[in-house]
Amino acid sequence: MVEYAQTLNYVSAIGTAIMEEMRRDERVVAWGQDLVSMRGTFGDAPGMIDEFGGDRIIDTPIIEQAIAQMAVGAALAGSRPIAYIATAGFLSVCFDTLFMKMGAMRQEFSYKGPMPLVIFCRAGVGGGFGADHCTSTEALFMHTPGLKIVMPSTPYDAKGLMKAAIRDDDPVLFIASGPLYFGTKQFVPVEDYIIPLGQADIKREGTDITIVAWSGMIPKALNAAEILSKDNINAEVVDLRTIVPMDIEAVVKSAKKTGRLLIAHDAMKRGGAAAEIAMKINEVAPDVVANLKTPIRRLAAKNLGLPRNRELEAELVPQIPDVIQIVKEMV
Amino acid sequence: MNMDIPKETLLMLYRNLLTARRIDEKHYEIYSAGGSGMPWLHRGIGQEAVSIAICANLKKDDYFKPCFRMRFCLFAKGLSIKDIIASEIVRDIIKDGGNSFYLNPEYGILGFSGSGGEDAGFYVGAALSAKMRKTDQITVYVNGDGFSNRGSVHEAIVAAVALNLPVVFMIENNQYAMGTRSQNSYKMDDLSDRAKGYGMPGESVDGNDILAIYEVVKKHVKRARSGGGPSLIVAETYRLRGHFEGDPQIYRPKGEVEEWWKKDPLPRYQKKLMDMGLLTDADINRIEAEVKNEINEAAEAALAIPRPSYEDHVKTVIGDL
Ligand SMILES: Cc1ncc(C[n+]2csc(CCOP(=O)(O)OP(=O)(O)O)c2C)c(N)n1
Ligand SMILES: [Mg+2]
Numbered sequence: 028m029v030e031y032a033q034t035l036n037y038v039s040a041i042g043t044a045i046m047e048e049m050r051r052d053e054r055v056v057a058w059g060q061d062l063v064s065m066r067g068t069f070g071d072a073p074g075m076i077d078e079f080g081g082d083r084i085i086d087t088p089i090i091e092q093a094i095a096q097m098a099v100g101a102a103l104a105g106s107r108p109i110a111y112i113a114t115a116g117f118l119s120v121c122f123d124t125l126f127m128k129m130g131a132m133r134q135e136f137s138y139k140g141p142m143p144l145v146i147f148c149r150a151g152v153g154g155g156f157g158a159d160h161c162t163s164t165e166a167l168f169m170h171t172p173g174l175k176i177v178m179p180s181t182p183y184d185a186k187g188l189m190k191a192a193i194r195d196d197d198p199v200l201f202i203a204s205g206p207l208y209f210g211t212k213q214f215v216p217v218e219d220y221i222i223p224l225g226q227a228d229i230k231r232e233g234t235d236i237t238i239v240a241w242s243g244m245i246p247k248a249l250n251a252a253e254i255l256s257k258d259n260i261n262a263e264v265v266d267l268r269t270i271v272p273m274d275i276e277a278v279v280k281s282a283k284k285t286g287r288l289l290i291a292h293d294a295m296k297r298g299g300a301a302a303e304i305a306m307k308i309n310e311v312a313p314d315v316v317a318n319l320k321t322p323i324r325r326l327a328a329k330n331l332g333l334p335r336n337r338e339l340e341a342e343l344v345p346q347i348p349d350v351i352q353i354v355k356e357m358v
Numbered sequence: 359m360n361m362d363i364p365k366e367t368l369l370m371l372y373r374n375l376l377t378a379r380r381i382d383e384k385h386y387e388i389y390s391a392g393g394s395g396m397p398w399l400h401r402g403i404g405q406e407a408v409s410i411a412i413c414a415n416l417k418k419d420d421y422f423k424p425c426f427r428m429r430f431c432l433f434a435k436g437l438s439i440k441d442i443i444a445s446e447i448v449r450d451i452i453k454d455g456g457n458s459f460y461l462n463p464e465y466g467i468l469g470f471s472g473s474g475g476e477d478a479g480f481y482v483g484a485a486l487s488a489k490m491r492k493t494d495q496i497t498v499y500v501n502g503d504g505f506s507n508r509g510s511v512h513e514a515i516v517a518a519v520a521l522n523l524p525v526v527f528m529i530e531n532n533q534y535a536m537g538t539r540s541q542n543s544y545k546m547d548d549l550s551d552r553a554k555g556y557g558m559p560g561e562s563v564d565g566n567d568i569l570a571i572y573e574v575v576k577k578h579v580k581r582a583r584s585g586g587g588p589s590l591i592v593a594e595t596y597r598l599r600g601h602f603e604g605d606p607q608i609y610r611p612k613g614e615v616e617e618w619w620k621k622d623p624l625p626r627y628q629k630k631l632m633d634m635g636l637l638t639d640a641d642i643n644r645i646e647a648e649v650k651n652e653i654n655e656a657a658e659a660a661l662a663i664p665r666p667s668y669e670d671h672v673k674t675v676i677g678d679l
Contacts, residue, residue: 064537064609088507088543089474089535117473120510155397155448159472297677329679334671335397336448342668 035070035215038208040182041147041201042069044189045109047219049079052107055193058085059094059111059147068111070208095121095146099128099198102144107193115150115202116159118168129198130171141196145189149205151243151293152344155337161205162333163242163294168200169271169303175199175224176271180245182213184268187222195224204243211246224269227277233263235358236287238350239278239304241267244291251350260358270300278304279312286320287357293344296327321357326350363569365636371414371568372631373645374434378406379624380653381430381439385446388657389603395448395665400427404566404598407623408530410434411571412498415579421466421484421497423477425530427597428500429459429470437465439653444660450670454663466495475501475508482514485523496524496582498575504535507543515588519556524582526575527590530565532597537609553590565593566623569630596621 035043046069049055062068063080076084087094091112098110112118118125125146133142150163168174177192177199179185185203192199230245231252238248245266252262265281267274282288288308290301305323309316316323328344382403389399402409402425409424409431416422418436430446433439437459444451445459452458461469468484471477481499488495501511506529518525529549531540540549553560563574571593578589596618600607631637672679 060535061537064539066608086538086542088538089504090507090509091473092509120473120476120508155395157397157472296679329672329675330677331672331675331679334448334666336666336671337395337397338665339668339671343671 033214033217034212035182035186036209036212037182037185037203039070039072040186040213040215041189041203042072042075043215044186045069045193046072046075046078048190048193049083051219052193053083054105054107055109056083056085056101056106057109057111058087058097060087060089060113062086062111091117092121092124095124096128098144098146099124099132099142102142102198103140107143109145109147109193112146112148114160114205115148115164116162118146118148118164118200122167125168125174125200126171130168130174133173142198143193143196145192145199145201147201147203149203149208151205151207152333152340153206153337155335155340157335158333161340163202163292163328165200165202165270166294166299169300173197174271175269177201177224177269178204178242179268180204180207180230180242180266182211182215184222184228184266186215187220188224188268190219191221191224194221199224202242206243207246222268225272225274226268227274228266228268229263229277229281230266231262231264233261233285235261235285236289236354237263237265237278237281237285238289238291238354239265239267239281240291241270243293244345247345247347248291248350250347251354254347254351255354258355260354262354273304273307275304275307275311278308279315282308282319283312283315286318288319288323289326289353289357290323291326291345291350293328295330296325297330299325299327301325301327324353324357326353363572367414368569368631368634368636371410371572372627372637373649374410374413375406375568375624375627376645377433377439377649377653378410378431379403380649381433381442382406384443384653384657385430386603388443388447388661394661396446397448399603400601401599401603402427402430404618404622405530405532405595406431407568407627408500408528408565408571408593408595411568412500412528412575414572415575416466416498417495419464419466420495421468421481421488421499423468423470423481423499425500425502425532426470426474426505427502428530432459432465432467435465437462439656440659443657444663447660448665449660449663450666451663453666453670474505475511478508478511478514479517482518482523482525485518485525486521489521489523494583496526496579498526498528498579500528500530502535503529503531503533503540503543503549504538515556515558518588519558522585522587524585525588526578526582527588529590529592530595531592532595534597534601534609536601539609548592550590550592556590558588558590560590560592562592562594565595566621566626568623568627
């Protein structure tokens, strides 16, 4: 076995998880565009393409619909495929397969068996690459019942969650954060570990306000929290990590403690995940909501298509100052 | 064959081919300098002959979608070079009084889908509309060898065949889709064989020979315009640069790029015109100076245009923000 560094960036942590799972279980396979020919998709998980490229990691033409559809068929046939669709925007070109088939087909046909597949893509702004390449589309796929949605914010979480996604018997949509790919490296254990899907993580303890977020919004919330602490505002940052299934208990617990709840995401506001979370906490813990010191609020991207323009992008999608401002309004 | 083409057309093709080359180089110059706002650059150098030859066969209001990396060639269909460069460097050309570049039905541009191939149906729909409106507009819809595989493209072709629409489909085979060799997707010697399966005629042409493309496109455009229905042209060419600027290109066999530089369509056509006695060294220098001057002026003006403001952008919102 090849030795690899324990300090990994986000994308290499994902690649390492996939590599380890491929070694562990020969049913695990991956396909998509240019995985082998360009090598970079899974970061620099050493030896991964040499070991599996062309055999269990396969390049396809530009055929997103088939890339996703083949994952359904292969999963039902006994493989555990990882299907790579470059961006969460491109998911919309295979919408039927994700929404109606991965999300609902087994219920429609009363099929109780497994459908173990992972759709792997990325989302997030930063480059000015426009709507198709950067839009966060998780809310679309939250609405379909049978699809789990994983959106990690750190290399450590990304590795543990990818492993859980691969071992899960349900279809999982793994939306990585593009802007975090080559961000802060983190110590990532060599040994096998799993982060169960549906467990939130407190990324920062606090007493005055709960900020619920995930993926690329987490570093922004943490940065804002640090700055706010200088004004004696102590924010707790809850990283949902998976938005389906959702760890609403963790949100309730934190909101009960701090008495204030802000939900923040990179995706657009209208029909976004924040609306679902706010309503859900209202349903499961009306007493906690009734005792909040201030109404629940959300911070999200403007309801506008992303322009091919780096500067405008930053105006549309919440940034650190936006988090600080809304927290100050609430506290 | 070439003798049938009027001298003015031959020289217009030369000037446009040269202009396309210099715009691509200008984009590279601006991109390399940094700070322009251009998010990334997918160069089209070496493939210009295809789009330039197409434009020479189209009217202003015909629908034409070039390969995404070749969209700068649309100056040859009447768009201003300044508007094109300004769009690529993310400037507010509308406020500046310019013409929208990426989406401009007046010029037959119906948007460049960032998810490649997803726009095929738009251009076929425009051809359907033209037929219903009883105009003589046609569509030329081009994709690379990569996006031509998309499901949306197949459905659009099926629609055009079933409804007998005036569409010329083209595959601009530059041998690569990102790092994937086109052979790995097609498994056939002549890509135009695909046409048979759809029930339309198909033909391949040397995409680095501008006159050859011009003639083939002319034939197919004429056929479409006169109600003959859709057809397919495959132009064989080569992507001389990486998929994007900065691409390490680990997938390229050694020496391949050098071989294709020898087939560069620009010097090839220049030599042909000289052999035909239509171009002298003095002409070449004069045209070069004129083109350079035109592009420098356009680029300078483009760089001076401000970025679109947030206030202007939010005007497009439906409902609340
Ligand atoms: C639906 C979709 N899938 C993938 C991509 C990413 N992508 C951008 S360009 C490209 C290659 C296109 O190849 P080709 O059509 O041959 O055009 P070329 O780059 O050679 O000009 C890919 C895969 C995309 N933009 N849209
Ligand atoms: Mg290509």
